[in-house]
Amino acid sequence: MTQPDFSLAGKVALITGASRGIGEAIARCYAQAGATVILTARSDESLKDAVATIIQEGGQAMGIAAHSGDPAAVKKAIQNVESTFGGLDILVNNAATNPHYGPILAADDGVWDKILDINVKGYARWIRESAPLMDKRGGGKIINVASILGLGAGPSMGLYSVSKAAVLMLTEALAVELAQQNIQVNALAPGFIKTRFSSALWQDPAGETQLTQRIPQRRVGETEELTGLALFLASPASSFTTGSTFVCDGGHTAGRFKL
């Protein structure tokens, strides 16, 4: 029996929101698997350390500043990737925001516009520019980082949950639309992972204990614990996997019904 192929040798991968946290961990993992990685975030300055770390580890990496909410910046970034590397094989949509903590009905139109523009339209924007390059290469992989809060409503995180549920449907709809181009589109739904994004929930020990009591594994995850799934979804091993959501949450979703 042949072994599954998890190599990314010769592949070009772009990871949005890769200056820190989950995006940085995925970029490091892909570089170690042989891909040339392009890291994006809002500024060149914030990308410097993550790019330098990957190069120090023997990988090939470049940073491109591009705000996911700016269509012209996204277009220019993808043009830059094509002219520098000749194409693109893998896109990880990971940059997201949560500008609102509280009831959905307390959010005004500006807050709605901001969260949907980055978390949903931003993902679609990167895919719109990337898919034609993948098509030229005969196929590709798109991984949308969603959240378990797209599968169920989080307390005071309802608006963010709405945006992440939209990411799951964007994933399914585009998986169907791009299947004939041999582009596989899947979603990764993390539970609580220790990053700056989630720091309000785990920073003080009392908050962390309260949170981890609801997680069957009784802890928050580390960014490296997501990279195995992210690698599978970017690699030839996932060639017949598309339109699916992969949860990584220490059992949080499975244990959500408290009797």
Ligand SMILES: NC(=O)c1ccc[n+]([C@@H]2O[C@H](COP(=O)([O-])OP(=O)(O)OC[C@H]3O[C@@H](n4cnc5c(N)ncnc54)[C@H](OP(=O)(O)O)[C@@H]3O)[C@@H](O)[C@H]2O)c1
């Ligand atoms: N941490 C968790 O518990 C958790 C759980 C479920 C899902 N997620 C999801 O995982 C993804 C990554 O989260 P994280 O926890 O790794 O967050 P993080 O550590 O705060 O990192 C966010 C990254 O996104 C970049 N970014 C933010 N806004 C951007 C924009 N408008 N345009 C371009 N880049 C932008 C940031 O870079 P700059 O600030 O330098 O621009 C940074 O690189 C998000 O989609 C989040 O919803 C996280």
